[in-house]
Amino acid sequence: MQKYWTVFRVNWQNALQYRGPTAISILGNLLHILVLLYLWNAIYQSEQSLGDYSLSDLITYYILQLLINSMVLSYISWQIGTEIREGSFSNFLIKPVNYLHYWFTINLSGKLFEGLMISVVGLIMAGVLADYITLPDNLTTALHFAFAMILGAILAFEFDFAIGILAFWLVQIDSFKYMLQYGMFFLAGALLPLDLFPMLFQQIAHALPFRFMVYFPIRIFLGKETQPYEGFMIAGLWIVGLYFILQFGLKRGITRYEAAGK
Amino acid sequence: MGQTLRRYFALYRSFLSHNLKNEMMYRVNFAINVGLDIFFTTVNVIFFAILYGNIETVGGWTFHQTLILVGTVGIVREMAYLTFRKGFLELGEYVRTGNFDVMLTTPMSTASHLAFRHVSLTESLGEGLMGLVLVGYGFSHLDQATWISIPFYVLMLFNSLAIYYGFCLMVSSLVFWLIKSQELNTVIYYFMNTARYPRDIYHGLGKAFFTFLIPSSLIATTPATLLTGKIDAPLMALSLFVAAGLLSLGLFIWTRSLNHYGSASS
Numbered sequence: 001m002q003k004y005w006t007v008f009r010v011n012w013q014n015a016l017q018y019r020g021p022t023a024i025s026i027l028g029n030l031l032h033i034l035v036l037l038y039l040w041n042a043i044y045q046s047e048q049s050l051g052d053y054s055l056s057d058l059i060t061y062y063i064l065q066l067l068i069n070s071m072v073l074s075y076i077s078w079q080i081g082t083e084i085r086e087g088s089f090s091n092f093l094i095k096p097v098n099y100l101h102y103w104f105t106i107n108l109s110g111k112l113f114e115g116l117m118i119s120v121v122g123l124i125m126a127g128v129l130a131d132y133i134t135l136p137d138n139l140t141t142a143l144h145f146a147f148a149m150i151l152g153a154i155l156a157f158e159f160d161f162a163i164g165i166l167a168f169w170l171v172q173i174d175s176f177k178y179m180l181q182y183g184m185f186f187l188a189g190a191l192l193p194l195d196l197f198p199m200l201f202q203q204i205a206h207a208l209p210f211r212f213m214v215y216f217p218i219r220i221f222l223g224k225e226t227q228p229y230e231g232f233m234i235a236g237l238w239i240v241g242l243y244f245i246l247q248f249g250l251k252r253g254i255t256r257y258e259a260a261g262k
Numbered sequence: 263m264g265q266t267l268r269r270y271f272a273l274y275r276s277f278l279s280h281n282l283k284n285e286m287m288y289r290v291n292f293a294i295n296v297g298l299d300i301f302f303t304t305v306n307v308i309f310f311a312i313l314y315g316n317i318e319t320v321g322g323w324t325f326h327q328t329l330i331l332v333g334t335v336g337i338v339r340e341m342a343y344l345t346f347r348k349g350f351l352e353l354g355e356y357v358r359t360g361n362f363d364v365m366l367t368t369p370m371s372t373a374s375h376l377a378f379r380h381v382s383l384t385e386s387l388g389e390g391l392m393g394l395v396l397v398g399y400g401f402s403h404l405d406q407a408t409w410i411s412i413p414f415y416v417l418m419l420f421n422s423l424a425i426y427y428g429f430c431l432m433v434s435s436l437v438f439w440l441i442k443s444q445e446l447n448t449v450i451y452y453f454m455n456t457a458r459y460p461r462d463i464y465h466g467l468g469k470a471f472f473t474f475l476i477p478s479s480l481i482a483t484t485p486a487t488l489l490t491g492k493i494d495a496p497l498m499a500l501s502l503f504v505a506a507g508l509l510s511l512g513l514f515i516w517t518r519s520l521n522h523y524g525s526a527s528s
Contacts, residue, residue: 020440021440021442021444021445022445024440024445024446024448024449025445025448025449027449028445028448028449028451028452029452031449031452031453031456031476032452032455032456034468035456035459035463035472035478038459038463038464038465038468039320039321039459039463041463042320042321042462042463043317043320046319046321046322048316048317048318048319049317050313050316050317051316175294175295175297175298178298179298179301182301182302182305183305186305186308191305191309192309192312192313196312196313196315196316197312198312198315201312
């Protein structure tokens, strides 16, 4: 445990050093959300509406999506892919750390750091848009939401890690990774709430676990999912199942590893 | 003036042919780039298709008109890759390693050398082609489309390119302080991504913000408005004015920022 705590601390300090760039990328994201808020506003001004969402529901949805993008969604696969491709993965073969746990720790500290920064932005936005925010009306909902966020973050990490270690089998896959990641976020409900999709797509998205990363926590927050226990259980099963699959995949991957450039 | 223009045109041609030869060497890469672009543009179209499955219009724009917006962004992006975009993507690397020295010392303007350094036909070709298809498809489904609007459309495409370039110069000037351009490029990427929503969704302060400070609302909406048959003279004038202003301001800030270049490792 001690060694992972050290990894956590080192990465935290690293993140602190790059707070400027982090702030700028948050700014970019903020810009996109701002435009979407105008988009929803224009739609509701012309007396149209989307599904069972009120304007404040939708605005809340996208502000939460901004938080989730920083606190839940994982982007570590880029570094993992590079490490495997360029051979610095070799260092881990002789270290007494588990590669999966190591990256889980790095991701955790990164997400917490970004989460702190984005929370400030989120609070300011929520303050400015106070009239357009739907807040949970009881503590249970808030707790459900927090728990769903944690589950979502673990799942997002596991899927991203899976994409990262694909590099053992496929050498140049950056573009493929882009597609996988983007397709996953789309099916998670990051661009549009899933219940606005045509029926067939809704059913597909519902059968897949990606919705637990974005759509599910936000629905809880909006009070549209008061009995989320079944969802918690399914997400939990996915997390445990994926954990074993990833450990197995990692083992298989190492036997394929060629230590390029070393 | 004429002579300078001719010289730069010749320079552009030699940079382009050099880069094309380079790109031809990696055919698989080319296929992947095109595939990736088609994928992303398709997802964007799906986004709007789902949205329009629930509603009729967005800020007065129908689905087919919106396809013209999405396509226009793709076309402007490809034009940008053919003229300047890639150099800015690599700028952080040049500044960090000190390779930017070369651009300061060659006998052509620094901004142009950076722009022409890596002009690329294939980097965004998929999105450009998809863009043409979308614009064509949208155009053929319009009620009051006229062929006369096409030259205006093309003219305003170049104007949008100028706005894009001015914005790029302005934002990228920060690189001399940050010594990293990845995040700046993310901002520029979002700038173009938000351009595909119609300008009519903004009002009040937001409208001013997305017109003068971050003029993304003009990039696609101005050309697309003209193509959909409305000859909106005030909008055209506004776009021309913003392009001229932003280009001048961008060049001014860029030239000033060059003083801050540290010339690492020399």
